[in-house]
């Protein structure tokens with residue numbers, strides 16, 4: 001049988017619509033929940049309210065206001081780019097200076113690592129009084145039963161689980177996890193990726209010098225890894241925790257130490273990825289530093305200019321070995337600042353007026369193709385000791 005032109009067009013149209021439909025069903029549902037501002041109490045706030053796609057899904061405000069007027073958190077909302085790739089928390093054994101075995105925390109979500117993995121993280125904004133302020137799981141389930149994408153939600157949950165609060169909520173959390181694992185959040189298409197793929201022209205001269213400082217005299221790559229670890233491509237973090245001595249702003253924030261109860265970990269925060277960092281001002285967990293130039297100057301001369309940076313909350317745990325007096329030249333600092341631009345993904349820069357989300361770049365592997373790297377809840381690191389009290 002001869003296939004008519006109209007049939008061809010029809011097939012082509014179906015192809016296009018599937019392409020533009022994009023995500024697999026669970027991720028598509030997760031996207032709706034991410035955008036939904038009806039769930040908070042009072043209504044008006046959703047994930048998207050603090051994680052703005054234009055700013056690499058971070059919040060340009062120092063701290064984000066909550067759904068309840070007058071309430072706000074104490075931390076700067078980080079980028080969600082690559083956050084679906086943050087490994088579940090584990091304890092890594094190392095040796096301290098006396099040769100004693102010592103466990104250090106690696107991975108986990110939130111800046112203080114209080115969520116073990118992504119699944120545990122996505123549920124918390126709903127119930128945080130400084131965020132979406134939902135009173136309890138029953139209230140969330142009741143709200144989910146009234147969303148305007150009800151048919152889609154029901155078809156993913158199934159009729160009987162739809163009536164079960166816990167199962168319904170869990171499905172919503174799973175959908176959010178599926179969404180933030182989507183290719184949109186992990187394109188790896190910054191100039192640095194092109195450079196690492198072999199195109200030396202992808203970086204300017206200044207950026208190349210900056211990369212050299214980053215990996216040598218600056219010591220940056222010790223924590224912001226340029227090699228690969230838990231993922232196939234460099235994530236520019238080792239997911240460890242450290243105290244940089246961030247300038248104190250208002251509320252005292254114990255960071256990791258507040259979660260583990262260990263004094264040596266007070267004031268420590270997770271090493272963030274530097275991917276898209278040029279878009280996520282202000283910086284550090286408390287948003288205390290506004291520009292990347294100042295962050296670089298802070299690393300370089302923190303210990304020489306105490307009056308410039310002021311007091312910090314936990315001076316006794318500040319890292320003085322790797323930063324604070326780096327002896328970098330002004331040119332080195334300028335080159336490091338330039339380098340930060342090379343970490344910005346092209347699909348975010350290329351967003352146009354009217355685009356709500358960054359476009360998915362062609363060639364980024366589907367989540368299914370990367371499933372070996374996305375470890376399942378409950379099945380990871382069974383051999384590693386869990387944090388005390390968990």
Ligand code: HEC
Pocket residue numbers: 034045046047048049050051064065066067073075076077078079080083086108109110111112121122125126130131132176
């Ligand atoms: C009121 C603002 C606000 C809302 C609403 C909000 N977040 Fe966040 N988000 C933050 C802040 C602030 C942090 C850092 C908090 C911390 O570390 O304690 C954060 C952290 C995260 C992280 C951890 C990233 C990392 O590097 O560890 C993820 C993932 C995340 N949010 C996803 C979501 C999702 C999904 C939703 C919706 C269910 C959401 N957020 C709603 C402000 C918000």
Ligand code: HEC
Pocket residue numbers: 214218219220221222223224240241242243244246269270271272274277280282283284285286292295296299319322323336
């Ligand atoms: C010892 C580990 C370590 C080293 C070395 C290190 N960093 Fe960091 N970096 C961190 C931690 C931890 C944070 C988050 C601190 C906080 O939130 O208080 C951070 C934050 C940053 C930020 C702010 C990111 C944001 O989103 O707020 C930038 C930019 C940055 N580092 C760049 C660098 C550069 C450039 C160097 C080298 C000169 C460097 N870092 C060296 C651990 C390190």
